[in-house]
Amino acid sequence: MLSPISEEKVFKDPVHNYIHVQDDMIWRLINTPEFQRLRRVRQLGTSYLTFHGAEHSRFSHSLGVYEITRKIISQFERRGYTDWPMDERMVALCAALLHDLGHGPFSHSVEEAFDMDHEDWTCRIVLGDTCVNEVLREAGDDFPEKVASVIRKTYDKPIVMNLVTSPLDADRMDYLLRDAYYTGVNYGTIDIDRILRLLRPFRDRIVVKESGMHAVEDYLMSRYQMYWQVYFHPVTRSSEIILRQIFRRAKELHSQGYRFKFMIEPLPSLFEGSLSVRQYLQLDEALIQTAFLQWTAEEDKQLSELCGRFMHRKLYKYVEFDMMDESFIDDIREAFRQAGLHPEYDLAIDFPTDLPYDRFHSGMPSSEKQILLLDRHDQLREISEVSEIVRSISGIHQGRYHLYFPAEKVKDALDRMPKHITDIFRQSL
Amino acid sequence: MLSPISEEKVFKDPVHNYIHVQDDMIWRLINTPEFQRLRRVRQLGTSYLTFHGAEHSRFSHSLGVYEITRKIISQFERRGYTDWPMDERMVALCAALLHDLGHGPFSHSVEEAFDMDHEDWTCRIVLGDTCVNEVLREAGDDFPEKVASVIRKTYDKPIVMNLVTSPLDADRMDYLLRDAYYTGVNYGTIDIDRILRLLRPFRDRIVVKESGMHAVEDYLMSRYQMYWQVYFHPVTRSSEIILRQIFRRAKELHSQGYRFKFMIEPLPSLFEGSLSVRQYLQLDEALIQTAFLQWTAEEDKQLSELCGRFMHRKLYKYVEFDMMDESFIDDIREAFRQAGLHPEYDLAIDFPTDLPYDRFHSGMPSSEKQILLLDRHDQLREISEVSEIVRSISGIHQGRYHLYFPAEKVKDALDRMPKHITDIFRQSL
């Protein structure tokens, strides 16, 4: 059942050069409709509106995560490390390949808007009546559950989970490299070959040889830079805000019985929170973009305007603040209301925070969220004990407060607002 | 009207590092809904099914073509070449930026299926009642027509057309670099800085300094390699064949009055050949993919099966032949028919040809399809006169004949076909 394929197959990949498929099961999982759907879900959601090159899909990323995991395991096997459980290879590879299977279109925004969780959906697809499940079951009736439990972090082999999800896992390594490649920024160029060479299975964990400390520092710094320069870019945040407002408005209208000129399955079930696995798999970014483009002609002005903004990239402008308190925001909302603007659709507050590396996690000596260095005497040390650089980026990082708003509408309403409010916006109009 | 913008704006681009926007008009053209639509049209159509990284859009490419053109013109201006007409700068830049505006979704297949031409559509959008037209008209009522005439190659300044469309133009240079970058293949790595440095405006033409001969050879070889290794990849051709068959079947069903479970504007007008500019601009790859995914549930088996193949990447397999004559094909079609297979939907013949460089074009001494080298005595020589390499790739290049078919269906029908027919397919089943 678990047979190697006669001749290794390869995918040409710009990041890893080639992705090597050596097992028939991996090949067949890639060819399921559920996995192919990931081609229609962008890896970076709306970031392509900021970095036009960032049009790559979760399909590409998933192959990359699989490839890095395959390389790590091959190395463990070649070197004969006894702490790595050899018969966990396929579980680990399948979990690595499938870990993002449940991502929906514009995942973060959809999850926020409809209170969903992509990890749950991954498990539902892995365990449900799907082609993926069918392929996995060939390795045993309990095999899909094994894979799902790695993903939801309840598997009884901690080292497998630590390989697939940890602060230094294949997922993070691939997305740093891939997102840097496709956006064109220079920050994600980590020395992945070096890091891979220095990983060691050690008891229940994957740890790093002490001599890799600077390489790990560099990796954490790359991650930090990608967060602040790419993932949290204000233009991207602006587009995500508009996206969430579209979902919010459409859901509102649907619950009010509004008659949409255009509606398509399974959006009504999405609004009602009643999606089946089969329906969920219909959702992709093509469908969302198609609905939005059609909705630019809806009668509801709020919805049609927001959809026009998203589709034609007429995003909200923003102003930044170091501090911001509740009463200040209430003030602005009130001024907006009085000036005839909508206090919520026409105003959004955003406060990005990042946790590049969480050294204190749970206060536990060897939390799986820590990166551990292994010295020549087989002693482990948590990296921030040793590295001042890592300490400086540990813990929550806070950006500045951003206030997003539709520039033209606010401009038109300026003379209907008090001066201390209009001063806020004037610099950005 | 034609004002430089206060501070140069940049787009981060993986291929050119930064795209520099220095004119307000360019900035505003990029921000029109018509130009933003290009984000939803992939540069390489279905190639992402072969090279998963090739998910980049015509939006990215169009910015790249603009950037290369801008660099060439800046250099001409900086060096004060008198053969370059300085006041043609904006016409050339706009034509470069907009030359792909009329591309529809999966352009080549749609054009073939519905007998359309993207160049016509580009001109209709530039001249029609669109935001692009509105922005262009600020430079004069005849400005949109100037831009359109460069694109359709009727402008009265040949050197402008030669800059924008020639065998060594910004379009080709950008797509080689970009397609190589996103697919991850190595073949498109041309020394663009060197080529740009050696371009010279000379009378009515853009020519290359003689010392650039080897760089041009290398460029033509890259082009040749990209054609055979990427653009004509049999897996891509297979997906294009299925795409065309979907369009063909849908059009057939529409004309027969079939009631689609799912239909969306403006597909009926597309089938009827009656698209307006406004409707055309609704067409993008999101809409096509959405329709196809919905159609996997159509009652018409032919359509639903083909759509399933395309969306879930269950493509046709193929066999190759050095030669193939009509009667041979007729034989196979007849055998298919008798075995209960569809002689056209279940069988497609493909014969890719490429014309990397057409030295004999029109037999005219200085056809605009030729690449001319300029020696130190201001004499021009057509490159293939000098380069044996270029001669070897001049003229039509022919690949092998490919026969595409649905493997499982043909396999099931093998025992209903004569042996000389089944022998053809057996190697690939």
Added chain:
Amino acid sequence: MLSPISEEKVFKDPVHNYIHVQDDMIWRLINTPEFQRLRRVRQLGTSYLTFHGAEHSRFSHSLGVYEITRKIISQFERRGYTDWPMDERMVALCAALLHDLGHGPFSHSVEEAFDMDHEDWTCRIVLGDTCVNEVLREAGDDFPEKVASVIRKTYDKPIVMNLVTSPLDADRMDYLLRDAYYTGVNYGTIDIDRILRLLRPFRDRIVVKESGMHAVEDYLMSRYQMYWQVYFHPVTRSSEIILRQIFRRAKELHSQGYRFKFMIEPLPSLFEGSLSVRQYLQLDEALIQTAFLQWTAEEDKQLSELCGRFMHRKLYKYVEFDMMDESFIDDIREAFRQAGLHPEYDLAIDFPTDLPYDRFHSGMPSSEKQILLLDRHDQLREISEVSEIVRSISGIHQGRYHLYFPAEKVKDALDRMPKHITDIFRQSL
């Protein structure tokens, strides 16, 4: 006299792609014997013994520094910034090109061994009876002195010095990129185009637009990583130690009247500290390596053995310590002495420290050693006020203590040393 050259000349460069020479004076400076000598002085001294790719010369680096400076000035001129003094262009370019002219072979070790200073020598060459001086004087009799005063930081236009020597200058940017390229490490990949675009002449300084903060952080982190992973690599330090001991021994022998089998001009004058400019220009790494290879056959065992170690890469091994006090070192030296080893030639202590960025320098509000960010209100802020990352790498960074020694000799002497001493070395033998 200061004429642009008819057609721009270019050098192909792996780091900047092309180096553009637009002024006749620059072209002629590059072609002086003094500048060509830099081809025979490696940019990274002995680092090629650790990173075999690091065989690049100070000639390459000097061209790179010139090119970055040229780009910055061109941009200032193109944008018409009034704070940049336009007529300082040639002074700045010449200072950038020539700033490393006085580097000797294996510069840092030679400077330490013979108490010399490459900056002094640069000025002596610029001002002396040399071809470089002759070329410079064509721009005015005081022009060589202007260039020299920029280099020794006494020029009366602070902004020119700040451009050529500051924590964010062309020198540092080129060496990070170039050393990373030639060693093959990933750490030096800074977004130089972005940094250059955000530089502004502002009063007496070159400052950075506020939005470039993360790019500067990334640059400082790259610098930090290059120091600890490349420049301070223990294998490189080991080779530098041997180099210094060779110089020390040769000087000792020379002063004792030892008759060298092989001696070559101007080494005696080097040992005696009496080098003339003409003699200094005879010194290059070819000469040093030739002398060392010949000296492997000297009768003095200390010298011949050290030269063999350096030329055939039989370097000293090392052990590391977090702490080390004087008495501990004295103990070891004493044990060495008693065991028949040489307490200084057979033992060296190294303690690398780095000052990636010195925010407190002189406590002055706008020291030229600070990096200043310019906000939209034309306010300046020193970068470590804003960036936690920069704060974490500001001030002195300390590595660990390293003890270097000849492994075989120490191994042979182990049984003649007390156990608490031998324990130190055992792990590395």
Added chain:
Amino acid sequence: MLSPISEEKVFKDPVHNYIHVQDDMIWRLINTPEFQRLRRVRQLGTSYLTFHGAEHSRFSHSLGVYEITRKIISQFERRGYTDWPMDERMVALCAALLHDLGHGPFSHSVEEAFDMDHEDWTCRIVLGDTCVNEVLREAGDDFPEKVASVIRKTYDKPIVMNLVTSPLDADRMDYLLRDAYYTGVNYGTIDIDRILRLLRPFRDRIVVKESGMHAVEDYLMSRYQMYWQVYFHPVTRSSEIILRQIFRRAKELHSQGYRFKFMIEPLPSLFEGSLSVRQYLQLDEALIQTAFLQWTAEEDKQLSELCGRFMHRKLYKYVEFDMMDESFIDDIREAFRQAGLHPEYDLAIDFPTDLPYDRFHSGMPSSEKQILLLDRHDQLREISEVSEIVRSISGIHQGRYHLYFPAEKVKDALDRMPKHITDIFRQSL
């Protein structure tokens, strides 16, 4: 004796990222003085005078050749190809690592000037009283001879020789990639991973799977471009001509009993053709450059001037011709003589030819100089039968004739030469 080393050692390499050393013998060969000497011999001889980045050594290249060979063999072993003789691994690896061991300083010029052959010297070093020989003998007394016979192509296992020296061998693949990397040109970017994946041991040969045809075309084209754009660059040829003339003059003077102000061992033996292995190993580029720099002060004007030209890069200028016959050259020489110029030192004719791929070699059906494609039916086809591109670059390629001369001296002599001679030079003065 042939033991794997406990933990794999790596060298950081810009071209292959890491060089992996897995055998103790390889590690010890690298650390011999004979192999370390290759650090002082540049891979591209005088090319650094044209491409300043090309300062890399034969040491780097030799490691690269070893690494590619190691990858190929590992792949053969992993896939279990039976046509590959498993016990030839160490012979092949050692031959790959050591194949360039006999290269002298500025190898091609020295070989021409003194009628030597680096392959001979490699074998003499491998078989002589050297550290390399000592290490090799640990694998058996006949092991050095085995390695030498692979290098001189007399080994009785043709497949080993075909792996190490063939038109598609590790040597050529490494130098294309490496020389492109260090010069900075774009032409050498071959898809080495793809080529390696498609290599197959087949009977006595290493062949390429048919599907690799385009990748091999691309490799041969890269080779062609590197020859014409880098290796045969006229500036490099000019420096090689001067180099040869220096050697010629020095030898002449030595045989005439001229008293050199500076002389160094083993140059006299080199001039007399009596170098021992021990002496040969003293020769490196440091020694040659040191001698040349000292000789700039020799009394013999011919020698001192030529040395000045080489060391300070005052090279000969050149004019090009499509055709050139003997009588024409005789005419020029005569005119030179009469005008007081030296007919040989002041004039050199160069006619570069390249043989990118020799398909007709020996007319034999499977010459080891051919590249063979393996189809799915195990049939072999010589690549130029299938590829028009390869046919176009097969056979001898001829450049143009170049006439090199000292520009200033010829300029001064113009009025002493007949007009039909002066016309030749005027364009380049």
